[in-house]
Each structure stands twice: as structure tokens, then as C-alpha cells.
Amino acid sequence: MRVTIKDIAKLADVSVTTASMALNNKKGVNEETRLKVLNISKELDYHPNKNARSLKTYKTLTIGLIVPEITNPYFASIVECIRKEFENLGYTLLFGVSGDEIKNEQKYVFEFIERNVEGIIIVPTNAVIADLSHLYYLKRIKMPFIFLATKYEGIPANCVMTDLYNGSYLITKHLLENGHEKIFMITVDRRLLTSNMRLNGYMDAFRDMKKKYKDEWIYETLPDFEHGYEASQKIIQKKPDAIITINDILAFGVLKFLKDIKIKVPEEISVAGYDDIIFASISETPLTTVRQPIESICAKAVELILKEIRCEELTSEIYYFKPELKIRDSTRQ
Structure with a gap:
């Protein structure tokens, strides 16, 4: 089996990046590490493609x-x-x-x-x-x-x-125009671009509609079904009018939780996702969402x-x- 740079890095106890830099005589690698990597590569007769x-x-x-x-x-x-x-x-x-x-x-x-x-x-x-x-x-x-x-x-x-800002703005504005005021958002770490853009759209929609939001309505978690379900358990205690999520999978977690505790969607709480994956339109409760033009x-x-x-x-x-x-x-x- 052909020796790879990963094998070299593992034996030298360095990252693949460091091993590659050493082999290519790049700056930023101390001499001891460089020699160690080079010696191992010679012993294994390593020849990078x-x-x-x-x-x-x-x-x-x-x-x-x-x-x-x-x-x-x-x-x-x-x-x-x-x-x-x-x-x-x-x-x-x-x-x-x-x-x-x-x-x-x-x-x-x-x-x-x-x-x-x-x-x-x-x-x-x-x-x-x-x-x-x-x-x-x-x-x-x-x-x-x-x-x-x-x-x-x-x-x-x-x-x-996708212009994630615009999509988030559209869905938030739609909810505000239809009488929702206490709109929660389930997102990922707000320092991430994907979260930051959506949050800016959410906040600007409130501002343009002359409405106020609270920072406690923004819930940060991981973007999967289980964490959507888990987040809903905490959000429901604050009596939201609507819950927006940054992807459809999170929204399905929200829908499952609300169904389990017998809360009617959308009569009691509205739910909206993002992406418009294939299951969004064919789920038990067809999901309002934002379509990303993937093609x-x-x-x-x-x-x-x-x-x-x-x-x-x-x-x-x-x-x-x-x-x-x-x-x-x-x-x-």
C-alpha cells in the first residue's frame, strides 16, 4: 500500500499541514520537526503525487x-x-x-x-x-x-x-404582517456567518415593521432534529407566537415536540424553517420555509x-x- 502524507504525519506526531510544510521546505516549521518528518519520509520511501x-x-x-x-x-x-x-x-x-x-x-x-x-x-x-x-x-x-x-x-x-439575510427578513416580515409578535429564532452560534446574516434579517424585519424583539427570543444550538426538539422544550415555557429555525431539519424537531405535547400548528404556534428540502412540502404539516436555489x-x-x-x-x-x-x-x- 502506498504511503501517504497522513502516515508520515502520524508517525512524526504532527499535523498533516505541518508534515506537508516540512516536506515542501516551507517556513514555519522548526528544524528538529523538519528533520524528523524528512527522515521518516525517507525510511518509508515516500513519494508524493x-x-x-x-x-x-x-x-x-x-x-x-x-x-x-x-x-x-x-x-x-x-x-x-x-x-x-x-x-x-x-x-x-x-x-x-x-x-x-x-x-x-x-x-x-x-x-x-x-x-x-x-x-x-x-x-x-x-x-x-x-x-x-x-x-x-x-x-x-x-x-x-x-x-x-x-x-x-x-x-x-x-x-x-444564498442571500441568507434576505430570506430571514422575508419570513420574519411575513409572520409580523400576519399578527405574530413574539417570534423566537433557533439558530447556531451567532458568530458564524450563516447565523449572523439570518439574525440581521430577523432584527431588521422587526425594525422596519416598527416592532421590538428581545434577545432572549434568540436561541443558539446545533442545527439538527434532536436539538430542534430540545430547544422547543425550553422555548415553549416562554409562550411564543411563532418559532423560526435556520434550517428545515430543526423545524421538524420543533414540529415533533409540539405534536407530542398536543399544541396545534399553526393555530396555537406557527413554525417556519429554511432551505425547502424535499420533505418540507410533503410533511404531515407542510412547512413554511425559505427556498435556497441550490441548482x-x-x-x-x-x-x-x-x-x-x-x-x-x-x-x-x-x-x-x-x-x-x-x-x-x-x-x-
């Missing part, structure tokens, strides 16, 4: 894609859309699931480098404080990469995403990464796509 061929001239027609998870249909849809786009262009897609952990994202980045991908599309994790050395390394070796759905602050790279976002992501591979797109911009409010039976009108 990226040194065997020039990534600029050798075309593998292979792209890497990293997503946080695939249990949420939103991310599964991204994978499928990206796969179809590249398949139609004759490319092979390699993809990894980070499990929403930065160490796994790093692992896949270096695996993709080992496999000579021509570019990488990254859907970031929900890490607030993270070791992003693998992304700086991609910059140093001039590996094309872009962000999809959100981005890491401070990393200069193109990003394609358009993915098509743009493919266009951008191919331009970067051809050195045609060297900017660092965020490309926003307009969301669409989908009003269904889970909100009172």
Missing part, C-alpha cells in the same frame, strides 16, 4: 468536494447537483464528509491534493474558531478552491451562497472553480443568490 506531476500542466479532470454532512437533504442535494454538473462536463467528482469537524476537512483537503484534483469546492464547518492552515496551504501551492453555502472569514476565496448556486460554483483552474477568475467575491419564500400550512395567516 503532487511532486511527480505539475498540477498546472497535468489534467486529471477530477474535482474535490467537501460537505459537513449528508443526513440533512440540503447537503445531499448539493452533492448531487455538483456531481451532475461535473459529470456533464466529463469530470470525476471526489467528495468527503467532514462531520462538521475541521480536522476531517483538513484530512480531505490533503487527500484530494494526494489524488491530484484540479480544484476543491468546500462547504465550511460550523467551527467558530478553527485551524485554517490547510486553506492557507492551498493558497501557497496555488490550488484553486472556492466556498459554497458560506465561507470562513479572513480567507480570500470566492464564495457562492443555480451549484452551477455558479462549478463555473467559478473551472475559471480558477483556467486562471480566468482570480478575484475574491461573494456571489449571492435570491431566496424564495414558500408559504405553507405551518404558519398562521
Whole structure:
């Protein structure tokens, strides 16, 4: 079995990033560590693929894609859309699931480098404080990469995403216009871009409607079904008129809890999600939500990464796509 850079890093008791920097004679590695990594690589007769061929001239027609998870249909849809786009262009897609952990994202980045991908599309994790050395390394070796759905602050790279602010504004304004006042929001850590943009939309809708919200109406948790259910147990004690969540999976957790305690939706409490995954329209109580234009976002992501591979797109911009409010039976009108 071929020795990989991960094997070298493990034996040297360093990160993959450090091992790679040592092997490529980069600054930032002390001499003792560098020699240790180099000696291990010689002992194992390690020959990295990226040194065997020039990534600029050798075309593998292979792209890497990293997503946080695939249990949420939103991310599964991204994978499928990206796969179809590249398949139609004759490319092979390699993809990894980070499990929403930065160490796994790093692992896949270096695996993709080992496999000579021509570019990488990254859907970031929900890490607030993270070791992003693998992304700086991609910059140093001039590996094309872009962000999809959100981005890491401070990393200069193109990003394609929905205007999360606008979607949150639309759903909050819709609820306020229909008589809801005590509107709670279940979100992730508000320091994250995906949370911050939605919260700004939520707060601005209150301001524009000349209404007031309370900070205690904002509940931070993890973005899955179980935490939606758990958050509802605490929020219900404060007698909300409505609950907005930052994805549909959280909203389904809310709906399940309300059903379990026999609270009628939307007669007693309105519930709204975000994403418009496939189950939103066919659930027992069809879910009011915000549709993200996944097909358009993915098509743009493919266009951008191919331009970067051809050195045609060297900017660092965020490309926003307009969301669409989908009003269904889970909100009172």
C-alpha cells in the first residue's frame, strides 16, 4: 500500500499541514520537526503525487468536494447537483464528509491534493474558531478552491451562497404582517456567518415593521432534529407566537415536540424553517420555509472553480443568490 502524507504525519506526531510544510521546505516549521518528518519520509520511501506531476500542466479532470454532512437533504442535494454538473462536463467528482469537524476537512483537503484534483469546492464547518492552515496551504501551492453555502472569514476565496439575510427578513416580515409578535429564532452560534446574516434579517424585519424583539427570543444550538426538539422544550415555557429555525431539519424537531405535547400548528404556534428540502412540502404539516436555489448556486460554483483552474477568475467575491419564500400550512395567516 502506498504511503501517504497522513502516515508520515502520524508517525512524526504532527499535523498533516505541518508534515506537508516540512516536506515542501516551507517556513514555519522548526528544524528538529523538519528533520524528523524528512527522515521518516525517507525510511518509508515516500513519494508524493503532487511532486511527480505539475498540477498546472497535468489534467486529471477530477474535482474535490467537501460537505459537513449528508443526513440533512440540503447537503445531499448539493452533492448531487455538483456531481451532475461535473459529470456533464466529463469530470470525476471526489467528495468527503467532514462531520462538521475541521480536522476531517483538513484530512480531505490533503487527500484530494494526494489524488491530484484540479480544484476543491468546500462547504465550511460550523467551527467558530478553527485551524485554517490547510486553506492557507492551498493558497501557497496555488490550488484553486472556492466556498459554497458560506465561507470562513479572513480567507480570500470566492464564495457562492444564498442571500441568507434576505430570506430571514422575508419570513420574519411575513409572520409580523400576519399578527405574530413574539417570534423566537433557533439558530447556531451567532458568530458564524450563516447565523449572523439570518439574525440581521430577523432584527431588521422587526425594525422596519416598527416592532421590538428581545434577545432572549434568540436561541443558539446545533442545527439538527434532536436539538430542534430540545430547544422547543425550553422555548415553549416562554409562550411564543411563532418559532423560526435556520434550517428545515430543526423545524421538524420543533414540529415533533409540539405534536407530542398536543399544541396545534399553526393555530396555537406557527413554525417556519429554511432551505425547502424535499420533505418540507410533503410533511404531515407542510412547512413554511425559505427556498435556497441550490441548482443555480451549484452551477455558479462549478463555473467559478473551472475559471480558477483556467486562471480566468482570480478575484475574491461573494456571489449571492435570491431566496424564495414558500408559504405553507405551518404558519398562521
